[in-house]
Amino acid sequence: MPPCTTEYRVIYSDCDPFDVVYYGRYLDFFERGRTELFRTLGLSYKEIFEGGIALPVTDTRCKYHKSARYDDLLLIESAVGYLKKASIRFEHRIYHKETDTLLAEGYTVHAFVDYDRKIVRVPDEVAVKIADFKESQGLS
Amino acid sequence: MPPCTTEYRVIYSDCDPFDVVYYGRYLDFFERGRTELFRTLGLSYKEIFEGGIALPVTDTRCKYHKSARYDDLLLIESAVGYLKKASIRFEHRIYHKETDTLLAEGYTVHAFVDYDRKIVRVPDEVAVKIADFKESQGLS
């Protein structure tokens, strides 16, 4: 599945005294990436939530290779890693756009839950949209 | 009215590449201070909200005198500036605790609104608790 990409410009608010982007801010970039991925798939977090389902993160990991710095233009690459009965995994990669350097990579795993935080099956709409997209890309 | 004080330890996440606390983070300190002030008054944001009333900020200002730095222990001082029919103003001062230096000062004005964001009168409980506290302090 080809990843969805979105851009982000680093501001001082993202950086720490070591003159690099604070490590926690990458989880914001991951969120930004998967939101745009959902949009590409024709899905919307907001609509899914209004339909009664939330997708809290249950597990995340990030490995840092190079630092991002103030005013860098980042490329955020996001893809669906897997879709299971009641969970979804997104893969994220953060690049320095100008030099095409991989800065960090990681994943987020999300459960599908109802408003009482009970695990539920993945909504049909999500499964169908992801399957459709894969088919449109010539992937099984 | 004597101000309520609370402490906060600065971490790297709060600081920017100039090795000082990012200017926007002071609004977090203001929030932290007024939450503790409410607790001192016997009030709770959470309970007020569960009662149907929110207090969105309509106006804020912050003047910065000295920089806060990594690992500084801050003293956040908060007081009620005024309570009007449908709004409340808090005064905030941020000190460097060890040296008792004033770092920044400002205010936040909040409207009382219902869940539809319509302006409502200040809840009786809030008015009473603030009046009680002033009386207990020998203030009119």
Added chain:
Amino acid sequence: MPPCTTEYRVIYSDCDPFDVVYYGRYLDFFERGRTELFRTLGLSYKEIFEGGIALPVTDTRCKYHKSARYDDLLLIESAVGYLKKASIRFEHRIYHKETDTLLAEGYTVHAFVDYDRKIVRVPDEVAVKIADFKESQGLS
């Protein structure tokens, strides 16, 4: 002087439990706006800083008219309010792009200081670039 505009997409990380953008996040939007304004003027915070000058915020104010919400596309409008001997003021307005609604407005005042945090005169380059831009726009 015509304002510089830049866009920003709201993510969950920006929002609070009232389902709106947290009030402190607007100071991040202000920073994002003035960085792009500087870029438009041919100036760079990074280069000014490497030249020995920083621009800490000494005063900021923000008035909030309407709430920004998750996934909103914001338009950040920034302009130079004034340039004095040792300080600069930026004016900021945040709009909801789709509906062209003004959400918030405010300013930031910055001092020009050297690495020892001593006040210095505005660098010639900054004064010249701002004057050039005004002239190019037919403003005195």
Added chain:
Amino acid sequence: MPPCTTEYRVIYSDCDPFDVVYYGRYLDFFERGRTELFRTLGLSYKEIFEGGIALPVTDTRCKYHKSARYDDLLLIESAVGYLKKASIRFEHRIYHKETDTLLAEGYTVHAFVDYDRKIVRVPDEVAVKIADFKESQGLS
């Protein structure tokens, strides 16, 4: 090695529209915890950095079990997982203090690098202080 604990009170700024602490904020809690752990060991990030060494995070993971909510008092538990020639791993656990419920757990791995971001050996002072502490606790 007995973990170091520190407390943190959740504010609205930490929470998202699902009324829980945003997943990225836990990395701030991890930082807060390891800073206090270093203080307990008689070490200081600031002094290590002034001595020419930084400890950028190279890998982090966080698993989320239960949500933290607004106004919750959290207990942040931090311990040294391992100390290798040029890296250190911290283990972090976040508890809801009142109910003693484990909310999240994870780790951060840090490299020791000089100002040019070149890998260096762990400073003697760090190795000694950690060994001393283990000995004082009756650990080998």
